[in-house]
């Protein structure tokens with residue numbers, strides 16, 4: 489591949505330990521869309537990040553035409569369009585009640601991820617400024633969201649489903665497993681091992697897939 493070809497690739501900015509960056513990366517792998525990963529931290533590499541992304545918000549996806557997209561939901565929206573153009577089966581149903589249902593389970597996964605990221609920010613503050621009440625609230629919101637996902641996954645398993653929507657892999661599975669990966673990697677003490685067995689087995693299956701293995705949390 490020449491330098492010019494490389495310049496025309498998609499480029500994804502942000503560390504894979506971010507559940508938002510990782511869900512976009514896994515989705516690109518799933519659809520077979522090559523991308524260059526720019527592995528910079530919004531906190532530790534601010535000087536290198538500034539000229540690329542002065543908002544210091546990741547993921548940021550740069551398209552081959554140079555356009556930049558912020559917010560993982562809009563990036564996934566774009567990837568769904570690309571997948572449709574290529575005749576690939578969608579991870580988010582294109583219309584109707586199925587679309588809403590998948591999106592609402594994705595919403596649970598996003599709430600779980602957002603709350604765990606917020607807990608991490610709280611932990612990064614000086615000890616004397618941290619609020620135990622606030623952390624407790626975030627923890628209980630995160631666990632509530634995971635419990636609701638667990639309930640859904642148990643229901644699916646009862647009908648021998650391997651995914652949140654029976655036998656169909658959707659973006660709800662990818663986002664959920666990216667969130668679980670984040671908690672277990674960054675805040676292992678916050679993952680209540682054994683409390684969400686159906687989610688744990690979903691995570692084990694997906695983490696073993698090529699799309700996930702290609703985006704290790706520590707890269």
Ligand SMILES: N[C@@H](CCC(=O)N[C@@H](CS)C(=O)NCC(=O)O)C(=O)O
Nearest residue numbers: 506508530544545546547559560561
């Ligand atoms: N809603 C955003 C959330 C992204 C997000 O919170 N990213 C974190 C990293 S996990 C970040 O950029 N943090 C730096 C900051 O918010 O200043 C998305 O889905 O893209």
